[in-house]
Amino acid sequence: MLKILNILVDDKFIDGLIEVLEFTKGEHKHDYILIGKGVIEKFQYITKTEYIKQIDNKDCLNFINNNGYDLVILHSLACIPWFKISQIDNKIKVLWKAWGFDLYRTPSEIQPFVKLRRLHPITKKYWWRNYKDKIYLNLKTWFYSQIHKKQIESAINRIDYFSGCLPNEFALMRKNSFFRAEHVELPYFHLKSNYTTKNKDIFQELGHNILIGNGAVIANNHFDIFKAISTIDISDKQIIVPLSYGGDDFYIKDIIAYGNKIFGANFHPILDFMSLQEYNTLLSTCSHAILGYEQQAALGNAAELLWLGVKLFLPQTSVNYKYFRDNGYKVFTIENDLTEEQVSQPLTSSEKMQNREAFLKTMSVDINLEKINKIYKVIEKDS
Template structure:
């Protein structure tokens, strides 16, 4: 079977290429980056020798002449939306949906899955400082209304869907009437992740730092989380703010200054430069507590890391993340109801830590993730007959 991956320049892609290369067996794999020009400069991707840069105007012809059995779209940003419906009907298409795809696409005003992503303080900041973006969002919304048929045809053309959480399949199916794809889940993962039976009894020695968010994007709702924390922690508490991925400088400065106004310069660890994953994950072991303020699915790598190492994790009780983790038996806590001075100073019991590890091994182990990749091959081969 010939499989084509349409990729984007992101930190997840290198390891996914390695995994597909190692599991491909008899299957042929190819990886393309569709570009507006022939620029092959990548910010995050290191496996450049395996990637072919295809000019945007030539991409549909390249796909259709390649005799591919399956095209995997690593987010809708990997290909112009109108091109999907132009792919030959005998080619199966698997859409690996990222958070942007579901919660901000085709436009911010009316995405596929509509959520109230911003909390009050963050919303107030956004309305004041992103007025130009609001105008852009309105223009994109109007544009998408005009070209809605093109979007509809492309989504209808997709054969298989994988979100980042299983519940996202039902969310998009309930929200988008022309969505017809079958559920064929697979997860992005790192084979060096510790989520194995062999590592189940080893727990790192955690410190009392509090992790707030996973990136610099506004949907982290940093301002609302920090306001809640100010009422429920002492000014001596150490706060870790990963602000080295996404976002913009003005917002990053505002968040850092807001945090330092209460906890002071010495108690705020603000990350602004991108770090290797191993180095970053080692730093997370200082954090016995973590708070993620997203409403959409987000920060899963960070959340799984924190749960596995035994940290106490707080999520918005109205969020996609919270609902999913609660549904599978994970012990996580509500920002709205559980984030109190007492709770943020009481770590998980060993029984609670073990429960969370067992749930991860049941639902998200490295072995399970590898099996999902292999299931893609067998499912598509069966459907192609």
Template structure:
């Protein structure tokens, strides 16, 4: 069996499914020459029409019987639509490809203050189009237009931006792999005829391998994982603005995601509320240095309403950090159900962040949750879908 179109992060994981797996890594920014070190790994440029055509041709001419699409973007949709019908297709959800690129899955991602910021910087038309009910109505109207054959350039533009093309592409898939069960439950209501998998669970993935118990007296506070709006930084600051911080730092990673205006707004508000206690990370740090900084944090506040930053969460939880998560985030219920000590941002108050003890029991709990047995079970589900 061959598997194609996976991100490099999961190559080693999916090699376990088959020794003759083939991987196509698609990017518009190129790769380091030494990154692709396997004869079955091919790096291609998505800005090149010939490269995309090459992927389609190679797969259709080969004995490949299954293609796994990790992060389903426009280029991969194009490839999926051109594959032979007998080839099985699996969509591995990442996050942005589910929550940000369609209108058939309307999901509220922002808390009140962040939403106010985004609306303030949006036109009236954009604010109207962002409303979930409006998006759903427009999506249904466009889907009807697509089905009756209206395919002008005008229509094509909106078919893509409102997720109609993606919806129809996913209809042709055989299975969908979610990151958290809540995600699978929600999307199964839209695509009830698909098989559902949890392939994001290999215990040998990097973020399970480097748990380091937090340092004694670690008391700094980590807020979010990036500059993406979905971190709801401004709302989080509002939750802790009156806390007595003493000498502890409020550490906020802002080195990627978001816009310059949003990053500037977050930094300005952080300095206004926390003064010298505020530490924005605006440049990427070497992994070792970043890990050492995380070890000074006894508390992390992840106020994303949707599944996001799984790798960071696993590292923090496995290292014993006291993590507060937005209860709408699918990781919250999943962790709670599986005996991992996690806390809701709705229960956040000053006494909670002053009472910090490393939650060392979480290390084994998360390793039990993402076990070899669990991952092998998901692989067996995939093999059954393929009739293996």
């Protein structure tokens, strides 16, 4: 029997994670903690609070090292004061479930573990004009990361297993000489999702709208996408832009102003937080979607869109595009495919089925459960 400690942050993925781990654990035992200063009285996202114990920063190492754990899973680097990672007892295996911020903005925006071009030209100019305060902060963070370079590398070197949100992130992380972890896949998903073989041939009727982005995060590259689509006739479509998640108030205001200027009455920003069911219903009103991230991001959105049969456009150099293309999905590039002809035509029936079949091989409920069970087997073998 394995005793496993999950170190969490309060985020919207965690309820589904707990449900999956409790379902798959068999004879194994999962514990769940949040590390912080003081006690959180009310969580923002987690509702399964009965599973969670809160541990103070100063007590966390004692708790981790002295409770007989075989495996500690770090759900993002934000879950623990990360210089403490290298102080975890060597008898305990450590698995890092890396989130986007971990890879593409840590240990500093200037020199992250995985460096890529996050902002496209118009959005980058906007950033330089409107985020001058971040320039000083980024430099300060970079200096700090240089001063503590050995400690940072030691923390990452302590990690035994790595799971990105996409498998191709492992190869990107391996470019760091101090990274030695083995690759496993720890997916976040919902047990009750429709992504199953049983539902393979069931397609609902879609609307004709276009989704742009998944929130108010600047890495969506809204300005560049709006510009790219501005010359295309979208008179019979609504441009739906979710802005209720992440981002700065002034950025939201400027996106709305620019969207109204370009698309007029066809522009439809989403400012209110929706339940998952409401949001998925909104996605089903779309025949086309454009997600402008260069980094891995918005995977929940991408998965639902591909399963529904929406035509998905991504940057051709993006981590998301390369993953979907290499795994048999029919996806399109913003640079080469965002044309009048492509926007006027939805996916064909055969293209929709191609994406369903690719999905069932890579991200279905059954496949994801296999990935979880494989982790147990790997740890059992190595412990």
